[in-house]
Amino acid sequence: MEEEKQVGRSAPDPVRDPVFKRELVTLIPHLRAFARTLTGDATAADDLAQDAMMKAWDARASFQLGTNMKAWTFMILRNQFYSEKRRSWRQSQLDQEAAERTLVAVDDPEAPVALDELRLGLAMLPAEQREALILVGAGGFAYEEAADICGCAVGTVKSRVSRARRALQAILEAGNYDRDGGAAGDAMRAILADAERLSSLR
Amino acid sequence: MQMHFGVEDMIEHVPMEDKRKSAAALDEARLRQQAIGVKLRQMFDEVVNEPVPDEFLDILRKAEPPAGGR
Numbered sequence: 001m002e003e004e005k006q007v008g009r010s011a012p013d014p015v016r017d018p019v020f021k022r023e024l025v026t027l028i029p030h031l032r033a034f035a036r037t038l039t040g041d042a043t044a045a046d047d048l049a050q051d052a053m054m055k056a057w058d059a060r061a062s063f064q065l066g067t068n069m070k071a072w073t074f075m076i077l078r079n080q081f082y083s084e085k086r087r088s089w090r091q092s093q094l095d096q097e098a099a100e101r102t103l104v105a106v107d108d109p110e111a112p113v114a115l116d117e118l119r120l121g122l123a124m125l126p127a128e129q130r131e132a133l134i135l136v137g138a139g140g141f142a143y144e145e146a147a148d149i150c151g152c153a154v155g156t157v158k159s160r161v162s163r164a165r166r167a168l169q170a171i172l173e174a175g176n177y178d179r180d181g182g183a184a185g186d187a188m189r190a191i192l193a194d195a196e197r198l199s200s201l202r
Numbered sequence: 203m204q205m206h207f208g209v210e211d212m213i214e215h216v217p218m219e220d221k222r223k224s225a226a227a228l229d230e231a232r233l234r235q236q237a238i239g240v241k242l243r244q245m246f247d248e249v250v251n252e253p254v255p256d257e258f259l260d261i262l263r264k265a266e267p268p269a270g271g272r
Contacts, residue, residue, distance in 0.1 A: 021262065028258050033249035050261060057265055115248075118241050137239055138246035169234055188234060195237035198244060 010061035020060045023069050028053060030070060030139070031077055037134045038081045040123070048084070052077035068145060075149045078131070115194075117187035121171040125164050132160035133168070 031052055035045035056063070056073045063072055122130055128150070135146040136157070143161070147154045172187040 017266070021266070025259070025262070028254050029250040029252070032252070032254070033246050036249045037246070046255060046257070050258060053258060054261065054265060057262065115241060115245055118238070118245060133242070134246065138242040165235055165238070168238060169231070172238070173234075188237075191241050192234065192237045195240035198240055 009058050013061070016065065017060065019065060020063065021057075024053065024056060024060075024073070027070055027073050031073055034074055034077060034134070034139060035081070037122075037138075038078070038131065040119075048077065048081055052080050055080060071141065071145045071149055074135070074139070074141075075151075078149060117172060117190060118168075121168050121187070124171055125167055129160045129164035129167065132157050133164035136161050137165075 028049070031049040032045060035049040035052070036042060039045045039048055052073060055076050059076070063069065122133075125133070131150065132146060135141045135149060136143060139146075141149065143154050143157050146161075147157045150157065169188070172191060
């Protein structure tokens with residue numbers, strides 16, 4: 001940090017702060033998950049999630065209690081991610097290969113194969129399609145909320161999600177991701193079988 | 203969940219046989235999309251369900267102004 005940022009920092013509010021903090025704490029797991037999908041790296045993701053959490057805390061006075069804090073914090077996290085990315089990767093554009101390398105980073109070596117394939121498939125999508133699909137398809141956001149988070153029109157989110165779904169399915173069916181020459185085409189079958197098993201358990 | 207498939211648009215213009223085939227293909231596509239959806243949520247929820255590292259609460263605690271201070 002080159003200078004102490006005082007602007008936008010909220011003054012203490014003994015009544016409101018504990019309420020805000022309680023709600024913020026419940027969002028930490030979700031911030032971590034969203035950060036993980038953006039960075040693909042568990043350590044970098046936690047750094048990002050912590051930064052976003054503190055940014056949200058510092059800006060708490062500008063948040064209207066009772067409105068959607070999850071969407072608000074996700075927006076902060078996303079902005080933080082892209083501004084850091086611009087800073088650190090200005091000269092070396094993130095290429096697809098790098099995206100795949102990072103997204104593949106899975107903490108759990110025993111994660112089911114189907115999830116691995118899904119991660120690889122996701123890594124092949126353009127970033128804006130991937131984040132739209134994650135927000136709507138996994139994060140539980142409505143299209144309108146996802147549009148607010150990404151700072152784009154609702155129609156844009158809808159078309160990104162729809163394109164992402166089709167592309168992801170095509171990738172998984174074609175098995176045309178990079179997997180050390182492993183059995184291509186089995187990804188979709190594994191995902192179908194796994195999803196079936198999961199939903200019959202519920 | 204809203205989904206858009208090219209197959210749907212074709213249904214109006216094809217004979218009965220193909221129509222049935224298209225409907226089956228559409229069902230299959232829906233099933234696949236649902237499966238992908240289930241796995242996406244699973245992938246996300248796996249991280250949501252991880253225990254939160256202590257660091258998070260520590261830095262939040264440190265950021266808090268001391269009670270009754272100043």
